[in-house]
Amino acid sequence: MRSLIDILDLTVEELDELVKTACDIIENPKKYSECCKGKKLATLFFEPSTRTRLSFEAAMLELGGSVIGFSDAKNTSASKGETIADTARVVSCYADIIAMRHPLEGAPYVASLNSEVPVINAGDGGHAHPTQTLADLVTIYREKGRFDNLTVGFCGDLKYGRPVHSLISALSRYTGIKIVLISPKELALPEYIKREVIEKNGIPYEENDNLETAIPDLDILYMTRIQEERFDDREQYERLKGCYILDPAKLENAKSDMIILHPLPRVDEITVAVDSDPRACYFKQVANGKNGRKALILKLLEEAEKNPNKCVDTRDTVSIERCPNQRCISNNERELMPKAVKNKDEEVLHCAYCETTV
């Protein structure tokens, strides 16, 4: 049995296959409308996220299955002191597959080790949100027909933007990718991602603090929101923000087949006037995300049928005193042993739960 915690848990081949299944579902929805008859998805949202929850629920219903769950932690046994491990075992008795959102990093991973059914990470703090990346990839494939030989611009908050980090990781496994990082210095991509992902994979990249000058080269523009509260200096924010707002004027020099992505919700970083531009693909992304989730649910249920044994951690780990990340599940759950993963070719150790460097 297998769960999906991070997009890189999937090989390139598996990911390509998922994307192709999603495309087939989009073309032939009726073919799949009874595939999950009698199956139940549990949406365990310990933190609200309506969009992601509704996407999973719509996906399962369109496959002919049904849904149980909760949308908010305060109504759960967690408030009575139950561990994630116990919750996962209990919910395994009620559902065939689990989608879990949790504010603590690593929580879905702990659930996957204790659940009798597959677990999909629907977002765990700043750690991972693999089905968002799947939505991005399905959209890129549907619109561009390929994952290689693409120049991809990421604009806005590249420091905290989890979808950005994750899509960079996913794309770095293909050939001919070029990356353009467009952000104010305050919100630049973290050094460890440049080093461990981009440079390690030999991806050419450039940094640019101006969307307008960067846009003409791009095949894909991935927009994200700049949050005022990230800035110490409010004046700095006011001076900068306009540079990172996409409007029809800035699109004038863009390629005619460039595609604009955004993980949504947007606030004002893309003006409404852009919505009617044929290059705007962010609402298509929403539908593609739902169909990517369908492909994933199908795949994990199929694998669980073939091999119903629980997930086990087969990685080479070492005990550590504690993970330095306060928001790691290992610092918040009883009877969970802190440990780190030891890669063969690296000296760096990562927490086995939240992947923070220890």
Added chain:
Amino acid sequence: MRSLIDILDLTVEELDELVKTACDIIENPKKYSECCKGKKLATLFFEPSTRTRLSFEAAMLELGGSVIGFSDAKNTSASKGETIADTARVVSCYADIIAMRHPLEGAPYVASLNSEVPVINAGDGGHAHPTQTLADLVTIYREKGRFDNLTVGFCGDLKYGRPVHSLISALSRYTGIKIVLISPKELALPEYIKREVIEKNGIPYEENDNLETAIPDLDILYMTRIQEERFDDREQYERLKGCYILDPAKLENAKSDMIILHPLPRVDEITVAVDSDPRACYFKQVANGKNGRKALILKLLEEAEKNPNKCVDTRDTVSIERCPNQRCISNNERELMPKAVKNKDEEVLHCAYCETTV
């Protein structure tokens, strides 16, 4: 494609047809039990209203469809700054029809202009709640067999009672209607409704501050709750409230085939002893409301299939600086242009979103 924002969006003929479909559903529920197989209703309740939400959900399930949604705004993307327009576009990717409740007036209308699927207004502040009126009309038709030649009393809070305003508007399109307004002066029907609806349609009406003297003439008695907090003077409230409580004694002089309606929930304005009177129809109204909603869902889905184009505002509008109603969506949503509707035969302008006179 069409949405339902206000009961008057429907012509008299369309409304009659809806009521007849509802009656047919009541008589032959099995005939309709698979009509919406594979269809999804999204219940977007930005404000809690359990009764209305459960009614919509039961309706969709009894048509063989399924339901996604939320019951409370705090768990939504709106809290992250997403506009109603964007929420509507996103949810269009997940559902085939939307029922939206929102505290801001005009919000479901904005949703309907942006959604790719039909939107039903499930209550927007003090503005409209057309499916409550549909429940009232189905009950009147089931119990009295007609919409004309009826003397209808409205009792209680006629000032703030949205169901009262809406039912008066709907009935004013039929012939032979007489209206009796029974309320303390503090809670009298607003002048503009008397003028623009009752008088304009030439409906005879009288005002009465005593339920007991008014009751003998009535074919229909529509009760509503008087809320203590509406009164500046608490003593005044205490002195008055008994006059507007319906009990078996006050029913003694009522016609034997009068029917008693109430939008529910009731507090103490109808005593429990009345429940067993055969004239009490307020619990029947609940079931009729569910079946009216089924008829409406069927009709809107059918129209959407024939014409899948988005709703557009084809009314003659003019730009205004701002709507005077603080609770209007146009004062609360980014990038929404304030505008007013210009009727040919009137000098009065109404906000294009919330219908407030501007």
Added chain:
Amino acid sequence: MRSLIDILDLTVEELDELVKTACDIIENPKKYSECCKGKKLATLFFEPSTRTRLSFEAAMLELGGSVIGFSDAKNTSASKGETIADTARVVSCYADIIAMRHPLEGAPYVASLNSEVPVINAGDGGHAHPTQTLADLVTIYREKGRFDNLTVGFCGDLKYGRPVHSLISALSRYTGIKIVLISPKELALPEYIKREVIEKNGIPYEENDNLETAIPDLDILYMTRIQEERFDDREQYERLKGCYILDPAKLENAKSDMIILHPLPRVDEITVAVDSDPRACYFKQVANGKNGRKALILKLLEEAEKNPNKCVDTRDTVSIERCPNQRCISNNERELMPKAVKNKDEEVLHCAYCETTV
């Protein structure tokens, strides 16, 4: 028509039949997968309880039915002053069966007298939670094959532990039962249960404040959580708590076929190391609870079809001034007459709603 408010509403024969149906469902789930097609369960949770709610919902879905409801009182008409009686009548229009959780004792009983469909008590304050007991009984029958000739230990908080009181009542109707009560004095079983249930039924029992010395005789060990806040004296709590924590060491002297039950969620009263012991049955209890609920839903729907008349209270009652229990529904709902049940052979009167001695 019949509802289930207390486990003792069922005769021993009916309970045995329910348990056997549950076992058949476990063995042949497919046989039951369409039994409730077109039927709806309403889960009315006026107080959050995710585990119980999800269990009911999974049960109904696995029977081919569907679910509506709410998980939290604050979003309901109750907050607008609606009575339980009215809520029950309204929800009867939307669903075929109701599972109600309520913080006020007796609330599901009042609902059952007003509903047009069967009501299952899903927990009403400290009063009753019959489907938890059903989960316990299904597990005992599946694991031990009988309900008689069993030595049953109850450990932990026996004072406030509703599942303990209820299981003792249920087991006291079988022969050859021995009970061992294992708790600190502060949390001993209430005298009235010893007197009115255990002694009245001639059940041999012993009290013991040490789990380790009590364990060797037991066929069943029912663990519960000791809550620190129950103790006036914190030091006392710290000194005692270790004695009531089940770990592999304490299990060494237990019978090899003893079974360990726990109503869950657990905090630390059973260590994780016990989970892999084949005697640990608390996660099996979760699945058994779901299947017990399926058997119950089937039975009540079947009875309602045969006899659709409302529940009526046929007991011999007398009016009382008020119930001494502040948390009794009769002290919190308008127009509800306080009354007590008069048993033939007893002088003690019990509140007709919450069963408190008056």
